[in-house]
Amino acid sequence: MSTDADRGDRDGRDLAAELASAAAGQVGIPVDAICVGCGRTRVKRARLEEIDQHPQVDPTSLEATDCTSFKHVCYRCGGATWWNPIAVLTGLLERERGE
Numbered sequence: 001m002s003t004d005a006d007r008g009d010r011d012g013r014d015l016a017a018e019l020a021s022a023a024a025g026q027v028g029i030p031v032d033a034i035c036v037g038c039g040r041t042r043v044k045r046a047r048l049e050e051i052d053q054h055p056q057v058d059p060t061s062l063e064a065t066d067c068t069s070f071k072h073v074c075y076r077c078g079g080a081t082w083w084n085p086i087a088v089l090t091g092l093l094e095r096e097r098g099e
């Protein structure tokens, strides 16, 4: 279950390291997302089509509230679950693009 403590840890997380891990996935833009199954928050990659965005959209202009939930593996839940985007990680996105 989700706890406030889990969310309070957010500032202490290493988002870049989470993004670099295999659990984040291989393709898509970096988003901070919450698993609807267990409430865990993790950095995931989501393809634009998965979050109901046009493939040509500038991802740095996206708001998390514009993005739909997407399916991704949750290791705590032990399979694919739905994740709700809570933030588009534009800082990581720009770093990847070398901006």
Ligand SMILES: [Zn+2]
Pocket (backbone or CB within 6 Å): 035, 036, 037, 038, 039, 040, 074, 075, 076, 077, 081
């Ligand atoms: Zn989960």
